[in-house]
Amino acid sequence: MNQDIVLEAIDIGKVFGDVLALQGVGLKLQANSVHALLGENGAGKSTLVKCLMGYYRPDSGQIILRQKEQVIDSPQQAARLGLGMVYQHFTLIPNMTIAENIVLSRPSLPAVIDWSKEIRALQSRMADMPFQFDLQRKVRDLSAGEKQKVEITKQLLLDAEILILDEPTSVLTPTEADEVLEKIHQLTRSGSLTVLMITHKFREVMRYADQVTVLRKGRFVGAADVTQVNPQMLSDMMVGGESISKPPAREAHASFQARLKISGLQVNNDQGLPAVKGLELEVNEGEIVGIAGVSGNGQKQLVEALSGQREVTSGNIFAHGEIFVSNQRSIDKHKFYCLPEEPLKNACVGNLSVAENLVLRRFNHPAFVYWRWLLNRSAIRRNAEKLIAQYKVRTSGPDQAVSALSGGNIQRVVLARELAQEVSVLVISNPCFGLDFKAVADIRGQLLAARNRGTAILLLSEDLDEILELSDRFHVISGGELVYQTTPAQADLNTIGQYMAGH
Amino acid sequence: MSGQDIGLWSVLIAVLGGAIRVGTPFIFVSLGECLTEKSGRINLGLEGNLVMGAMVGYATSYLSGSPWLGVLAAAGSGCCLGLLHALLCQHKRVNDIAVGIAMMLFASGLAFFYGKPFIQPSAPRLPSIGFGNWSDSPVVRAALDINALFFIGVILAPVMAWFLMRTRWGNSVRVVGESSDAALAMGISIHRVRLLSTVAGGAFAGIGGAYLSLYYPGSWSEGLSSGQGLMAVALVIFARWNPIYCLYASLLFGAAAALGPALQSVGIHSGYYLFNAAPYILTLAIMIISSDRKGTLGGMPGELSK
Numbered sequence: 001m002n003q004d005i006v007l008e009a010i011d012i013g014k015v016f017g018d019v020l021a022l023q024g025v026g027l028k029l030q031a032n033s034v035h036a037l038l039g040e041n042g043a044g045k046s047t048l049v050k051c052l053m054g055y056y057r058p059d060s061g062q063i064i065l066r067q068k069e070q071v072i073d074s075p076q077q078a079a080r081l082g083l084g085m086v087y088q089h090f091t092l093i094p095n096m097t098i099a100e101n102i103v104l105s106r107p108s109l110p111a112v113i114d115w116s117k118e119i120r121a122l123q124s125r126m127a128d129m130p131f132q133f134d135l136q137r138k139v140r141d142l143s144a145g146e147k148q149k150v151e152i153t154k155q156l157l158l159d160a161e162i163l164i165l166d167e168p169t170s171v172l173t174p175t176e177a178d179e180v181l182e183k184i185h186q187l188t189r190s191g192s193l194t195v196l197m198i199t200h201k202f203r204e205v206m207r208y209a210d211q212v213t214v215l216r217k218g219r220f221v222g223a224a225d226v227t228q229v230n231p232q233m234l235s236d237m238m239v240g241g242e243s244i245s246k247p248p249a250r251e252a253h254a255s256f257q258a259r260l261k262i263s264g265l266q267v268n269n270d271q272g273l274p275a276v277k278g279l280e281l282e283v284n285e286g287e288i289v290g291i292a293g294v295s296g297n298g299q300k301q302l303v304e305a306l307s308g309q310r311e312v313t314s315g316n317i318f319a320h321g322e323i324f325v326s327n328q329r330s331i332d333k334h335k336f337y338c339l340p341e342e343p344l345k346n347a348c349v350g351n352l353s354v355a356e357n358l359v360l361r362r363f364n365h366p367a368f369v370y371w372r373w374l375l376n377r378s379a380i381r382r383n384a385e386k387l388i389a390q391y392k393v394r395t396s397g398p399d400q401a402v403s404a405l406s407g408g409n410i411q412r413v414v415l416a417r418e419l420a421q422e423v424s425v426l427v428i429s430n431p432c433f434g435l436d437f438k439a440v441a442d443i444r445g446q447l448l449a450a451r452n453r454g455t456a457i458l459l460l461s462e463d464l465d466e467i468l469e470l471s472d473r474f475h476v477i478s479g480g481e482l483v484y485q486t487t488p489a490q491a492d493l494n495t496i497g498q499y500m501a502g503h
Numbered sequence: 504m505s506g507q508d509i510g511l512w513s514v515l516i517a518v519l520g521g522a523i524r525v526g527t528p529f530i531f532v533s534l535g536e537c538l539t540e541k542s543g544r545i546n547l548g549l550e551g552n553l554v555m556g557a558m559v560g561y562a563t564s565y566l567s568g569s570p571w572l573g574v575l576a577a578a579g580s581g582c583c584l585g586l587l588h589a590l591l592c593q594h595k596r597v598n599d600i601a602v603g604i605a606m607m608l609f610a611s612g613l614a615f616f617y618g619k620p621f622i623q624p625s626a627p628r629l630p631s632i633g634f635g636n637w638s639d640s641p642v643v644r645a646a647l648d649i650n651a652l653f654f655i656g657v658i659l660a661p662v663m664a665w666f667l668m669r670t671r672w673g674n675s676v677r678v679v680g681e682s683s684d685a686a687l688a689m690g691i692s693i694h695r696v697r698l699l700s701t702v703a704g705g706a707f708a709g710i711g712g713a714y715l716s717l718y719y720p721g722s723w724s725e726g727l728s729s730g731q732g733l734m735a736v737a738l739v740i741f742a743r744w745n746p747i748y749c750l751y752a753s754l755l756f757g758a759a760a761a762l763g764p765a766l767q768s769v770g771i772h773s774g775y776y777l778f779n780a781a782p783y784i785l786t787l788a789i790m791i792i793s794s795d796r797k798g799t800l801g802g803m804p805g806e807l808s809k
Contacts, residue, residue: 076690091688093681095805104678105689109671 005064006031006194007052007083007162012061014047021047022058025220027196027213029162032188034195036209036226040238040436041407044218045198049164052196053085054078076107084160086151088167094140101139102154122157129153130183144294145176145501152180156193165197169204173294174464175497181208200238202231216240239437247445250472251452253286258321259456260336260425265315267298267305275301277480278315283425283456288447290467290474291460291482294500298480299460300341303429306458307338319425335424337361341433343414350403354395355384357402358417383420391416392442408439415443419450426450429460444470464496478502510769513642517768520646521761522754523653524719528553528711529753530656532735533742534663535581535707537749540739541667542700543680543693543806547603548588549708550732551610552581556712558618561723565626570717573626574652577713578706584610585705589698607732621723629718642768650718652710659707660750667746676700680804708732730783737786740793743802759785 007029014022022044029035039045051058054072063070065081072078075085092101103109103118122135131149139147148168155163165184169177185208187193199205205212206226213223214237221237260283269275275298283289293299304310306317308326317324319334331337340346348357359368359380366372368379384398393412395405402413411431418426431447432440447470451457460477461467467474468488476484476499484499486492532549539546556577564573584606591602635647667673679686679696686693711731716723738756742748763778 074690075688079690087684087688089684091682091685093678093685093805095681095802096677100674101685104674107690109674111671113669113671113674115669 004030006066007196008064009048009052010062010064012048012051012058012063014044014051014056014058020218022051022218025061025215025218026223027220028211028223029194029196030211031194032191033210034185034188034197034208036205036212037196037198037215038200038205038212038234038238039215040200041434042217042436043215043238045215046166047218048215049085049166049196049198052078053083053164079107079158079160082159082161083164084155084158084162085164086148086155086166086168088170090147090151092139092147092150092154095138097136097138098133098142098150099135101150102135102157105154105158107158125157126153129156130187143501144171144296145173145180148172148176148180152184156187161192162194162196165195167198167200169199169201171295171462173497173500174493175501177204178497184208202234205234206231214238235437245438245441245445247441247469248448248452250448251286253284253454256284256287258282259285259319260427260458261318261321262306263316263318265302265305265317266313267301267310268313269301274313275480276305279480279482281458281475281482283458285456286451286454287473288451288457288459288471290471291458291477292464292467292474292496292500293460293462293477295462297477299429299462299477301480302477303338303340303427303460306427307340309340335422337418337423337426339414339418339426339428339431341430344403344407344410347414348402348410351401353384353399354388354393354402354405354413355380355398357413358384358387358398358420361417362421387413387416387420391446408435408443411435411439411443415446419446423450423455425456425458427458427460430462431459432461432463432466464493464500476500513640514765514769516642516646517765518758518761520648521765522758523646523649524757525760526754526757527650527653527656527719528714528731529735529738529756530653530660530750531711531714532708532732533738533749533753534656534659534746535704535711536735536739537704537742537744537746538663538676538707539585539701539704540744540807541680541804542676542697543683543804544589544592544599544697544701545603545736545807546585546588546606546701546704547600547733547736548584548606548610549603549705549735550728550730551607551614552584552705552708553712553715553732554728555580555584555610555614556709557716557727558614558621558712558723559709560713561626561716562618562621564628564717565621565624568627570627570629573717574629574710574713577709579709581705581707581709581712582702583705584709585702586698588705589701592701593694593698615725618723618725622725625722626717628721629714631718650714652714652718656753657750660746663746677804680806682805708735734782734786737789737793740803741789744804745802756782756785 005028009027012022012025025044025048037045047056050056052063054074054077057073063072070081099119099122102122119135126132131153133146168180172180181204184195188195209226211223212226212229214221214234216238262279262281265276265279266274267276291299301310305312319336324330324334324336344350362368363375368376370376381398388395388398391412393409395409402410431443447457459470468491471488473487475482476496478499479502532553536546536549559580560573560577563576564570588602588606591597592599629650629652631648631650633648635644638644667677675691675696678689678691679693683693715727734756738752739749742752759781762781763775766778767775
């Protein structure tokens with residue numbers, strides 16, 4: 001039995017400053033299996049993996065590789081020991097070809113590179129690889145799925161025996177994700193590979209993993225064969241005893257009045273090429289309309305056009321039947337608010353306090369000023385205290401700089417600011433990206449509550465699960481066009497995946 | 504009729520000769536800048552390296568009697584300035600542009616300070632090869648009087664292109680310049696690659712400076728450089744970070760700079776100052792074209808846009 005353990009981490013501890021990132025964490029990888037490493041953001045998954053890959057030296061504990069203790073102090077040494085990792089943020093070079101990327105990653109390059117010889121050697125090895133592609137293509141022209149395949153192939157060509165995948169499917173369509181994981185699974189079965197996969201998707205764990213290890217707040221919670229667990233058990237292990245707020249029930253609305261209407265909208269990207277092409281869309285009162293799609297299909301440009309950050313080439317945006325141009329007067333009149341992704345960058349002033357950020361849109365409102373021009377600091381503070389309590393923002397107080405908050409709390413602050421007033425139309429993009437379970441549940445609950453109050457919400461998200469959970473109906477965006485429309489009840493993952501991939 | 508012909512020919516030959524004569528320092532500075540930028544860093548301080556190289560080269564040539572020793576010393580001074588730039592930039596949150604401007608002022612000031620005693624004396628100059636000796640025409644002879652450094656520059660460009668594409672070290676430079684994430688994952692030391700690239704780039708700029716003081720214009724004075732170091736930055740953008748294109752672009756800049764004097768030599772005096780401004784107008788035009796948001800800038804190292 002012990003023979004089968006190819007890699008074992010025992011009692012790993014790691015401290016950053018005064019933060020305990022890992023404490024007494026253990027991990028056992030069985031040869032030729034897929035092992036899932038599960039945990040919320042900040043649970044220590046990445047830290048553990050980086051200790052294995054030699055990016056960090058653990059402060060305590062041992063790493064045993066093929067029954068021998070190893071001290072791994074650089075990624076290069078990890079590579080020599082047969083460990084390879086595919087990072088969530090790809091490390092391919094966009095301006096180079098696939099062949100250049102793969103050849104240059106080889107540790108023992110000759111001083112003078114004979115490219116034609118290298119490429120011939122590469123081509124002869126490609127036959128044994130699970131994925132095939134044209135080696136002369138530039139990486140910048142590849143889709144996220146293709147990049148993922150190139151990254152995996154690169155590691156396999158480097159003779160990685162243990163492959164670590166960090167959230168391998170986070171940027172892939174469901175179809176691409178299944179294809180990649182299916183191939184990975186087959187490789188482990190053919191006896192040449194062991195895979196450790198960081199993920200937070202239960203479906204992937206249940207379907208493709210053999211064993212699972214769960215971490216929470218830097219500690220080991222449990223490990224099991226996948227056959228002996230179910231998603232509910234995994235979820236309980238991940239979040240521990242913390243209570244997750246239940247989403248409010250969906251209330252039906254009697255009247256369906258179009259609050260936001262987009263007609264023939266054309267928007268260009270930074271290169272001057274059309275990114276949003278003739279978009280037609282309506283969002284009614286008390287309705288969440290989702291837009292699902294892989295990142296980079298025009299979502300960013302659409303949100304920027306709606307929020308007035310980007311010029312509209314042609315077409316119109318209507319709010320309550322009137323043409324809407326994003327300026328302070330029509331924003332106030334139509335109660336039309338946009339929440340772009342990455343709120344710290346796009347919707348907050350990081351160095352201002354939480355209280356100031358909470359009135360950023362309305363600091364000149366009569367409730368917050370004396371004699372029309374002097375800020376009423378105590379009113380601003382009272383407003384902040386109320387919203388902090390109501391939206392469960394974890395902060396040291398209203399005067400703390402907003403940039404010092406965690407991602408989930410920044411999103412709570414921004415949502416509190418936008419939803420504290422009456423909101424008629426809300427456009428929101430990836431509201432839960434990178435947040436932990438509890439924050440996700442809170443934020444989704446707030447969005448549903450706003451919907452029940454009658455707000456028309458346009459939700460753009462790269463997370464299909466989020467779209468399925470929140471929206472009343474949704475579109476799929478691909479190449480700047482809405483290519484498919486359905487409702488969560490009727491949605492078929494396969495069909496949606498096809499449309500997301502642009503087929 | 505034939506008089507006009509000779510005039511036109513002599514302008515063309517003078518422009519060609521000027522392209523070579525004025526363009527040579529551009530070749531060195533732009534290749535230096537190209538190498539540094541390929542590693543993902545901009546060194547605006549090369550103007551300082553140029554002035555310092557001119558002073559050190561001239562002084563060394565004067566004191567030792569050997570202009571080639573002067574060229575070597577100029578390269579050495581460029582190395583030192585490049586090293587200083589690289590070391591300053593290695594600190595977190597230090598902006599390479601700001602350091603470059605500081606270095607430019609620092610190096611020029613230092614060169615003026617130590618160069619005072621060398622303004623008067625005349626140092627041995629770099630020899631040139633008379634490719635025009637077959638001709639009776641003094642215009643042709645002057646135009647084809649070519650310095651050896653030009654040939655070194657012409658060889659340096661393809662060598663650098665070969666180095667960047669075909670060698671392990673050169674590819675490390677490209678990887679570091681394209682993506683520091685990728686470099687980290689490959690185990691390439693970003694600091695070391697950028698340091699060496701900046702040092703080597705600084706040395707090339709120093710050689711360019713030595714050419715100014717030891718060949719053309721051929722003496723040391725405070726007004727020696729007319730911003731070639733800064734124009735080289737625009738030139739590299741124009742050349743799309745390709746060493747071979749850097750060579751062509753340098754010759755184009757040289758030709759633009761030679762236009763005014765060439766026209767004057769055949770008696771066209773009107774618009775003399777306007778023609779003299781040609782290289783600056785060219786720089787400006789390139790900057791406007793290349794900063795057009797709608798056009799994508801091919802060949803730009805990925806790390807430069809961050």
